Amino acid sequence: MEPEKLEALPEDWERALCVVAHPDDLEFGAAAAVARWTGQGKDVVYCMVTSGEAGIDAMSPDECRRVREAEQIESARIVGVSQVEFLGQPDGIVEYGVPLRRTIAEVVRRHRPDIVITGNFRDTWGGLNLNQADHIATGRAVVDAVRDAGNRWVFPEQLTDGLEPWGGVRAVWAAGSPQATHAVDTTETFDAGVASLEAHRAYIDGLGWENWDPREFLEGFSRQTGQRLGTALAASFEVFPMGWGE
Ligand SMILES: [Zn+2]
Numbered sequence: 001m002e003p004e005k006l007e008a009l010p011e012d013w014e015r016a017l018c019v020v021a022h023p024d025d026l027e028f029g030a031a032a033a034v035a036r037w038t039g040q041g042k043d044v045v046y047c048m049v050t051s052g053e054a055g056i057d058a059m060s061p062d063e064c065r066r067v068r069e070a071e072q073i074e075s076a077r078i079v080g081v082s083q084v085e086f087l088g089q090p091d092g093i094v095e096y097g098v099p100l101r102r103t104i105a106e107v108v109r110r111h112r113p114d115i116v117i118t119g120n121f122r123d124t125w126g127g128l129n130l131n132q133a134d135h136i137a138t139g140r141a142v143v144d145a146v147r148d149a150g151n152r153w154v155f156p157e158q159l160t161d162g163l164e165p166w167g168g169v170r171a172v173w174a175a176g177s178p179q180a181t182h183a184v185d186t187t188e189t190f191d192a193g194v195a196s197l198e199a200h201r202a203y204i205d206g207l208g209w210e211n212w213d214p215r216e217f218l219e220g221f222s223r224q225t226g227q228r229l230g231t232a233l234a235a236s237f238e239v240f241p242m243g244w245g246e
Helices: 030-039 061-078 098-111 133-150 190-198 201-207 214-229
Strands: 015-020 043-050 084-089 115-119 171-175 182-185 234-241
Touching (some): 015 030, 015 098, 015 133, 030 043, 030 061, 030 182, 030 234, 043 061, 043 098, 043 133, 061 201, 098 133, 115 133, 182 214, 190 201, 214 234
Parallel strands (some): 015 043, 015 115, 043 084
Antiparallel strands (some): 171 234, 182 234
16 A cells, blocks of 8 residues: 655745753654745744653753753754753652643733644554653643633733734644654755654663664655655654634
């Protein structure tokens, strides 16, 4: 059976906000797309729900937080992103709920993005590999917070000091979803994507995967996605329209 074709994502927008659970979530595929967009002059901001402080077995959370925040900031810089925010939620036990929606809605209201990007929040990665709880909680909260941000009667206590509701988000794009419908040609920016994953050095070393090569890993699925888009390499996204009538 032919793999299903993917449609190119629109590029007629100016500002994107990426909200993901952990440092490194964007670097497993999406960062090469971010590099393409920043290269086009678009403004992209990163927001990490946690600092990934529970992500390295041999490192205490306090040390790990410092290391991983620094790695994420460097990783972002490589793909043209200069603003990285950390929301300080607890790594590994992020809870979907009103408090998380409130926190993310405030970020959306401050940055007023056209597009919000998050990670895959479906139950699996396709096949039998289960998704992780923080990813699912974060993605669901992101979609809801985008709606909340546009409603002045939801979290109205935030609307002080000139902060206004923001209902201008056109869509939420979930990177790496097994139900992806769209993709971005990353042929020209693939190397930047690899370098941005390699910037998570302490994390990758901590995984202890012997002979694991970030380039080879990213190339494998980028080629498969590229075949479905009609390009050499690509990154896939599932699209959740946020307007009506789509
Ligand atoms: Zn993650």
